[in-house]
Amino acid sequence: MGELLRDDAELILAERRYQAIADILESTLTKGEGKWTYTDMFDHVFLHKALGIPIFLAMLWAVFQFTFSLSEPFMVMIGMIFGWLGGLAEELIANPHLASFVAGGIFDGLGSVLVFVPPIFMLFLALSLLEDSGYMARAAFVMDRIMYKLGLHGRSFIPMMIGFGCNIPAIMATRSIDNEKDRMITILVNPLISCGARLPVYVLIAGAVFGAKYAGTVIFSMYLLGMVLAIVMALVFRKTLFKGKPSPFVLELPAYVVPTAKTTILHMWERGKWFLVRAGTIIFGTVIVIWFLSVHPWAATAGGEMIGNSYIASLGHFLEPIVRPFGWDWMAAVALLFGFLAKEVVVGTYGILLGVEEGAVGASLVSLGLFTPLTGLAFMAFILIYVPCVATIGVVAKETNSYRWAAFVVVYLVALAFIVSGLIIGIGRLLGFS
């Protein structure tokens, strides 16, 4: 056959296809003006050498600000509704078992989870807007330089961003990374990106032990810690398990467009629904189990009045030695155990164990002396790091096509959690905190 195609068939065929297109367009297309006018203007700013990264960070800050300020009234409302429903159930239901189940199990437990629907959906709305408008690709561009140093490339950055909302859609978003090693690293470190489900725990603990004034800073430091750990682990994985250079970064930057409401909302829904699915299944089921264990044996606990005699307390006391060195008690042990299933459960668990409403959990934590600022900080770090929820582990297994990698994620995260929390406690004590 012809010499022509011997070495460069792909090249010649691609060239000829573009030639054919040029011939067709010659007689059918007259180019206009101004396609890139707006894009050039925006890119001048967003891709600016010095300003690109600060602008991106400002955007990120704005996203969080938007999310939390806009969703707060809704959160308060949902919390109130569930508190009221719980009270109503206790009053109206004659059977004490049933009343306890409905009020303590369903309304307290589920309510503590559903209050996080507004911020999570708002966060996804903001992220979808960034993505659909074309900005996310720019963020990948400005962050590529940093990501490259970490052994990843700009594309890995988008899943990280989505991870702030929920690790599940974030891990699914790694599909756009075509290099298998890059994708694996991105998946393995994604659970360290602090998802929306962990926020309630930070809000609870930080609010309780650091007070409203410092809570915000402490919470932000948790997000930062997560990112730093993700970076460190990405480097470690790149140097050990997935040696090599990151695959080349090629990404088309589309012209900016004004996103349409319908598409953005559908986009938000596709991601946010994971939270609802989990709330309705795993979280709900777990909360029911915790409630059951906390009010039985019924006689001994006097229908949940004396939780110290319940099954869950026995379980907690059994596990307590593991967490004792960190200064945490049996309730923390129980909360962490059930937090394996979903992080939001930690708050719900405290709600049930302390037998108080949403709003009063924090105050009880302090008045009972369960956490000091030091042990509280270590607890938050532990929550951040140890095992993402069961659903995320499931997605890791599915996306890596291997249960081994899912198991690996669990093991390395638990080990890392013990190390980091241990360091916090150790250093803190050396500095004279208790």
Add this chain to the structure above:
Amino acid sequence: MPLAFLSEGEECDIVEVRGGRGLVQHLFDMGFTPSTRVRVLKSNPPGPMLVEIRDSRVALGKGITIKIIVNRSDGR
């Protein structure tokens, strides 16, 4: 010379694309074929480069811009 050496605002024509088969094929498919005109819009080494090619904009990582061999269009 490699595309990486060009600065912002410069134009060039592609001479050759080097690298692994998957990458080369991908770049061809995206229109990076020889004698195609490329304009450098942003370049902030060691970060990625933004180029205009075939009326679209493509970000190229550092690893790639050294593999795309070009000729400055003014012949230098």
Add this chain to the structure above:
Amino acid sequence: MITVAIIGNPNVGKTELFNRLTGMKQHVGNWPGVTVEKKTGTFTYRGEEIRVVDLPGTYSLTAQAADELIARNYIVDEKPDVVVDIVDGTNLERNLYLTLLLLELEANVVIALNRWDMVKERGIVIEVDKLSELLGVPVVPTVAPTGEGAEVLKEVVMKAAKEKEVRRKIVMGYGEDVERPIGVVEDAVRKDASLSGRYPPRWLAIKVLERDGQVLKLVEESPHRAEIMAAVK
């Protein structure tokens, strides 16, 4: 039931148009064996129900990227009645590349010329009829966000589905020097009746020349593999 696959480059408004056609009646699953999301939906046009499958957004149809392979396998194996190729009207040069690949696959292509509002806004002039004639496929201008053109698109898609067997197939020439080797390999491929019955022989020939991993594997299994590979030499 008529099945329509939707394909296009990334960032051309594909998801928007898919949503526009199917409304909220969507089902999300996974492609068999891989973990790439598969979205399907349905719409009804004049009493007939049409199934819409959203293929991954890609620039090309090589065997090297998971997304591209999924799209391509769907088209060659499942043979959807119509393939709607969504083309960004403001970026025809890049977008028509995929169109040519689809024509090579002998898909029953209908082009949705999207972002038509921006095309007009920017003073770009596209001679739609001529474009349609040169490519040999219907071209429908659309504006996904407003739904402009969606009804016409549905109508054209139905018509294309009905006229699938009698459609005019245009062969995009690669130039004589390249067509000769393609022809030689194609003749060799045609000797394997089962292979060339399953896949378009010309496409197989082009892919063999491009050393496409998946097609080479198919050839490997063919009783005529020696002849085909000799034709390449």
